[in-house]
Amino acid sequence: MHGSKHEDGDHSTPEPDERSKGWPRVLLSLAIVGMMAGLMIGRLTAPEERVLEQVEVVQDGLDLWFNEAPKLHGENVEGTVALLFQAEGKAQRGQLDVQGKPVAWRVQKSEQGLLLTVVAARPLHGQWAGAEDAGRWRVQVRLHE
Template structure:
């Protein structure tokens, strides 16, 4: 083969455009379909979000109702009770009576979830326990001086 002239349809360089012009569109379409299927599978297999549904003031404490069991970390810190739930819910506050004396509580959103803080003019101690009740999860917080 001398030069680049055609000799019996044989030449030294391949013909341009062996792939069809629709090939990039087909690849893009496959990528989009794959992404959408992956998102749907991820949505179906993701765990349900834990939500605080209700807060009840009861004698000597609070009952918190969740749709599922939340991860919970609690501490008695310098006379206050602090509980952190890995859940979502709305900000709330209120008061309850402990041995005839007022106790304030506040539920607020934080980076890790919901933070329940219980505080009074005197040092408090708290105990908490969770259990399933009627298809929901109840965390009972009991307070004492």
């Protein structure tokens, strides 16, 4: 067996590869198309982000308007009212009157979401309830001494 010529199918050099060199490109293209389709489906099925749209001052309380119902945890802590919403929104602050006396409120961002804090010079107590209203979600916070 001198050289690389074929002799009865036995030779010293391997036969040329018959497979197409485009096969890796086809597999890569299929992987990219599959990933893009998965991202689009995930984007369509992802829940909409909850957003605080508006804070209204009403008599003896606040009305907070969201695009969807947020998860809510609230407490009356040592004369202040604190509510934590799992939602996005901008920081806000203001004042309102409860039984003719001034009360300060503030919405601020925290690691868990939005924190509403209501503080006055005297101890406050609050009740809150959420309900759907006109296609949006309203959380009513009512305060009393």
